[in-house]
Amino acid sequence: MAPPPPEPPRRPPVPASRRAALFSADREQPVEGLVAHVLEFGEELRGEGLAVGTSELLDAFAALPRVPWHEQATFRETLATTLAKSPEDRRLFDQVFDRFFFRASELAAVEEGVREGGMTGDTQGGGGEVDVDDLRRQIAAMIAAGDEDALRDLARLAIHAFGRMGDGSGVVGVDVQRIRRRLELRAEPQSEQPQEPPRHDALPHAGLRRFEQLLREELERRQIERTGTLPPARPLNDLSRALPSGPLADLANVHRVVAQLKRRLKTQGLEQRGSRRHAHVDVRRTMRASLETGGVPVVLKYRPVRPRRPEIFVLCDVSTSVTSASVFFLSVLHALHDSFRRMRSFVFIERISEVTEVFQHERDFKAASAVIGRDAGVADISGYTDYGRVWREFLEQVEDELHPRATVIVLGDARTNGRDPAVGVFGQIAARAGRTYWLNPEPRLYWNYGDSVIGTYAPYCETFECWTTAQLEDFVKALTAPRAATGR
Amino acid sequence: MAAELASAESVAQGLREVGYLADAPTALVSYLAAQLGKPILVEGPAGVGKTQLAKSLAQMTGRTLVRLQCYEGLDEAKALYEWNYRKQLLRIQAEAEGAGWSAVQDDIFGSEFLLERPLLSAISSPDPVVLLIDEIDKTDQEFEAMLLELLSDFQITIPELGRIEASSMPLVLLTSNNSRELTEALKRRCLYLWLDYPELEHELEIVRLHAPGLDEAIRRRLVEIVAMIRDLDLKKPPSIAESIDWARALLLLGARDLDERTLRETMSVIVKHRTDMDLVAERVGVKLGPPQEAPDGAPAA
Incomplete structure (x- = not known):
């Protein structure tokens, strides 16, 4: 391991009291300086679910002495490239980095009694009213220029200006929004406002978010300075942890994952084609080819490996109880159609109707879903799902085609609205088909509550919870896995 | 170590001279990769210059670019090395009479009968090269596992010949369009660089x-x-x-x-x-x- 880099000269030696550290107060043997902080930071990352191994940390320590690590951007990028190894990890990394080092520096400031003069507000007299219009214009200009430092100064100025008008609510989030509203910074164009640039035009979303974040940081800093203590550390909540998508809400993201899924499905079906593991020599063709070389089998001919292409039947619920999920499901259906030629799809509410043709003719997802919405002929009288009827109709239509090589996939929430679930008929379908899967768009927590009867179907099929794209991927893995691995 | 790789700034400068405008993280990671002798895993949407980065690095340092384009079903025979089966057969036929088994065996598993594929030629080259393993996510997991030995120790083991160690340290770049989650083991051995559409x-x-x-x-x-x-x-x-x-x-x-x-x-x-x-x-x-x-x-x- 590389020797620990020296402390930067501008900082005084670390007092022993501080090392007891930020989050684990009962550490017995505090380690010195920067190394300790980076190790602790690694521990934080692990706490948030990143796979940071010792080898990653060693890489980080090997890398740091080779770069000008006292520059914040460089320090951050160096740690990021060695510790965070996927876009998701990087997102988490950035959040944890901000939180960790903000707290670390604040803690140091508190313990060493550093206070900022002037800007604390309470002590200042009425020296110069801040012109709100001017402030707004400057903020817009700095957002456009992307000048981080200037923006931070402006955030302080804004807090200062508005802090004195009414002394803040004490809740950081509320104050941030209050200041933003007061400044009339919006992301949408406001045609009713006068033609003056920053008011009338929209500000870029990203820049505005950045400014809000700075406001938040500065407000927290003030709070810490007032009280002299750090608020307790909070883990990231699920919202900031997840990628910016409630996958079911964010159609674009769904498309992205589905596109990925398509590629993956293509690969998975073919993966055995190139590998020689299961290749058998085709003796007849080899002998024939050897005639060219006087009977010596110089060129070996192999039997081609035929990828397994299952026949798939998909049943998709499009009733109102799964409205948000059905867009998701339909796009999944669409993706599956591109990858499996022998596939029949059905949508159902009260009765079923086949939409295979729609998907075969319509390459574009939006058009396909419009057609289905318009005239796929989903017999919909009450708008409530009737699973019993659906199973019977399905069995009637495809009875002869179900065989042990067929796969049946049901996309639905298994909410019967109190009607007969007809488990027996579903059992018959499952028995005839080789494999049966059920994808449920509800979190597992809600299963079997109310009119959900997924539990009664579960013995006949493999159930998957499917409301995030990651879960969808799990399912695709199971679907395309070799049969032996998934045998029930 | 080439002079151009002396600091992150000089990497950025060098890349600029060959027509590649790298942002700060890209230059920093390239520099670190050269310093630490670690491969870079570059991910990002299609067409943000992942492959171009490798080409420009090669051009900048004056190294040869060895490129391995990955696809489904890529295996050792096409990526690492292959025995020249026909040549071996001819050899056996040529000395069918008289030669003992062991002599023939020693003969036919020599480097003369080895067909070098990109990975082997990258590490056996006397001058350092830039090795680009393009679209690693298109291959199977098995292939990834095979790469691990190469990526961490820069060596390849050929059962009949023994271990072949790199005679020079190649600069390795792996690119991925993120169409498949790469294994932890592979990621662990690489520095990570996410390239997005530029500002x-x-x-x-x-x-x-x-x-x-x-x-x-x-x-x-x-x-x-x-x-x-x-x-x-x-x-x-x-x-x-x-x-x-x-x-x-x-x-x-x-x-x-x-x-x-x-x-x-x-x-x-x-x-x-x-x-x-x-x-x-x-x-x-x-x-x-x-x-x-x-x-x-x-x-x-």
């Missing part, structure tokens, strides 16, 4: 570098439009290469302004799907508005 100013500079003749106002407008198009939900968003192509096309056509009509006429340079084109014409074209003044003289076709 507006950065892309402006890139276009300026590659299409210097274009009017500055049009160039800015072009980059803004491309950014706008990327925000739409397209099948294939335009990449940096396509922005450059578009700039060159406009230059060639002698366009004086980017209005709705010019966009319609030249859209095919940046948008490559029929449905996408409709969407772009509908959403972006309207924003641009019709030509301001009557166009005197159509662009030379």
Whole structure:
């Protein structure tokens, strides 16, 4: 391991009291300086679910002495490239980095009694009213220029200006929004406002978010300075942890994952084609080819490996109880159609109707879903799902085609609205088909509550919870896995 | 170590000289990879210059670029090495009489009968090279596992010959479009670099570098439009290469302004799907508005 880099000269030696550290107060043997902080930071990352191994940390320590690590951007990028190894990890990394080092520096400031003069507000007299219009214009200009430092100064100025008008609510989030509203910074164009640039035009979303974040940081800093203590550390909540998508809400993201899924499905079906593991020599063709070389089998001919292409039947619920999920499901259906030629799809509410043709003719997802919405002929009288009827109709239509090589996939929430679930008929379908899967768009927590009867179907099929794209991927893995691995 | 790889700034400078504008993280990671002798795993959407980064690094350092394009079903025989089976057979036939088994065996498993594939040639080359393993996510997991020995120790084990160690330290780049989650083991051995579409100013500079003749106002407008198009939900968003192509096309056509009509006429340079084109014409074209003044003289076709 590389020797620990020296402390930067501008900082005084670390007092022993501080090392007891930020989050684990009962550490017995505090380690010195920067190394300790980076190790602790690694521990934080692990706490948030990143796979940071010792080898990653060693890489980080090997890398740091080779770069000008006292520059914040460089320090951050160096740690990021060695510790965070996927876009998701990087997102988490950035959040944890901000939180960790903000707290670390604040803690140091508190313990060493550093206070900022002037800007604390309470002590200042009425020296110069801040012109709100001017402030707004400057903020817009700095957002456009992307000048981080200037923006931070402006955030302080804004807090200062508005802090004195009414002394803040004490809740950081509320104050941030209050200041933003007061400044009339919006992301949408406001045609009713006068033609003056920053008011009338929209500000870029990203820049505005950045400014809000700075406001938040500065407000927290003030709070810490007032009280002299750090608020307790909070883990990231699920919202900031997840990628910016409630996958079911964010159609674009769904498309992205589905596109990925398509590629993956293509690969998975073919993966055995190139590998020689299961290749058998085709003796007849080899002998024939050897005639060219006087009977010596110089060129070996192999039997081609035929990828397994299952026949798939998909049943998709499009009733109102799964409205948000059905867009998701339909796009999944669409993706599956591109990858499996022998596939029949059905949508159902009260009765079923086949939409295979729609998907075969319509390459574009939006058009396909419009057609289905318009005239796929989903017999919909009450708008409530009737699973019993659906199973019977399905069995009637495809009875002869179900065989042990067929796969049946049901996309639905298994909410019967109190009607007969007809488990027996579903059992018959499952028995005839080789494999049966059920994808449920509800979190597992809600299963079997109310009119959900997924539990009664579960013995006949493999159930998957499917409301995030990651879960969808799990399912695709199971679907395309070799049969032996998934045998029930 | 080549002089160009002495610091992150000099890497950025060197890359700029060969026509690749790297942002700070890219230069930093490239520098660290050279310093630490670790491979870089580069991920990002298609067309942000992942492959180009490897090419430019090779050009900058004056090293040879050894490229392994990955695809489904790629195996050792095509990536590492293969025994020249026919030559071996001929050899056996040539000395069928008299030679003992062990002599023949020693003979036919010599380096003379070894066909070098990209990975082996990269590490056995006497001069350091830049090794580009392109689209690693297209291969199977088994292939990834096979790479591990190469990536961490820069060596390849051939059962009949023993271990072949790298005689020079190659600079390794792996690219991925993130179509499949790579294994932890592979990631662990690499530095990670996420390349995204560049910021507006950065892309402006890139276009300026590659299409210097274009009017500055049009160039800015072009980059803004491309950014706008990327925000739409397209099948294939335009990449940096396509922005450059578009700039060159406009230059060639002698366009004086980017209005709705010019966009319609030249859209095919940046948008490559029929449905996408409709969407772009509908959403972006309207924003641009019709030509301001009557166009005197159509662009030379």
